[in-house]
Amino acid sequence: MFRHPREVTAFNAGRYAWVKKRMERLDVVPGDGTTTVYSLGTLYGAWPDGAAFEGNRYVDRFTVRDGLIVSMEVWNDSAERLLDRQGAAA
Structure with missing residues (x-):
């Protein structure tokens, strides 16, 4: 679980x-x-x-309270695509 947006950025810097x-x-x-x-796309x-890659599905879910985002959950196909590129997908 990330506690700050910069942690998400740091994680993604190693992935993409x-x-x-x-x-x-x-x-x-x-x-x-x-x-x-x-948010879906x-x-x-x-x-x-x-x-290059494209078509990697994602869903972002934001919980908003009093006009502020209090939580964010993210799902996407990146892990499966990375495993597939490495020949490790089932």
């Missing part, structure tokens, strides 16, 4: 040479005191060795 998002959909789910926002960019 660069990465960007194609946001395809935003879903907002109002709640009692909190709102949940889902794909990632594109380059791996550390410079090889």
Whole structure:
């Protein structure tokens, strides 16, 4: 679990040479005191060795309270794609 945005940036610096998002959909789910926002789409960019990639699915889930993001969860296909590149995927 990351405690600060710079920790996420440091983690991704080792995973990607660069990465960007194609946001395809935003879903907002109002709640009692909190709102949940889902961002869905794909990632594109380059791996550390410079090889390009695209179509890497992602979902980001934000919990918002009093106008502030209080938590963020991220799911994407990067780990599976990295394993596949190394010939280790099942």
